[in-house]
Amino acid sequence: MSDGTTVWSSEQSLGALPEHIRGFGLMHVAMRRDAARLTAVAARGASGSPAALAEWFGRLRAVIDWHHHSEDEILWPYLRDRVAGFEGSGVLEQDHEALDRTMSRVAGVLAAGRSSELPDAARAFQGLVREHLGHEEPVVFPALAGLPVQEYLRVERRIIGSAPGQVMTYLQPWMFDGADPASVRAVSATIPAPVRLLGRTVLDRRYRRTLGPVL
Structure with missing residues (x-):
């Protein structure tokens, strides 16, 4: 499904992704970032409260768990029905179980x-x-990029709507932590203004307080 030129990787470049799917890419960037943070903490020896580190990881685990269940239950079935030749969900579901x-x-x-x-x-x-x-x-990225923008955004709203409260209040600042400004602007444009404001203020301050064990 790739055109042979686009780099379909959030690790190499979010700039190559269409703006409307960069939120999906930012979640992947955040997963890699926090997995690296945990490895760094473990290598140097955790300082501070072990309970605080466990709480931080619990929040990360809840986000990843929701992300994967929403893919298995909403996104993969949708793409199998909508995108000709979409394959790979079996391997991806096995990866989710391993994770x-x-x-x-x-x-x-x-x-x-x-x-x-x-x-x-x-x-x-x-x-x-x-x-x-x-x-x-x-x-997955080329399959999502091939959907009409409004169609993708409808599916994205279904996925976001499936998030439990503890994930919803963590998601926006977690995604935007350290993200490049262009991607933040692109994703912010899809977020209702009151939610965006809440994410930049109250939720961001709450999120920052959770980072002590890994910074």
Whole structure:
């Protein structure tokens, strides 16, 4: 489904993606960023409260868990019906299951305070995140880019509407953390103004308070 020239990777360039799917790309950028943060914390030895690090990871895990369930239950069935030749959802669903197991391992290590096991668990998680997105993006990004903009935005609203409250209040500042300004502008344009304002103020301050263990 690629045209042979577009780089369908959020790791290499969000600028190559159509603006209306950059929110999807930003979520992938944020996953890689936080997987790398966890690996760095584990390598240097966590400072501060172990409970705070476990809470931070719990928020990340909740976002990834929602993102993957919304793909399995909403996006993949839609693309199979709508995009001729769309394939790969079987492999991607298997990746999701593997990531669930890897995140459960990290959460268990953090909950039990087994700090000596955290570096290996964190590296496994980061490696699987990168591997999974390497499978997904060359298949899914061109399929999404091929949809009419308004059609894609309707599907995106269904996906966002499926987010539980704890994810919804975390999602916007999490996506925009460290993101390039052009992508932030493009994604912000699709967010209702009151929600955008809330995300930039109250929710962003709350989000920043969760970052202490990994900065």
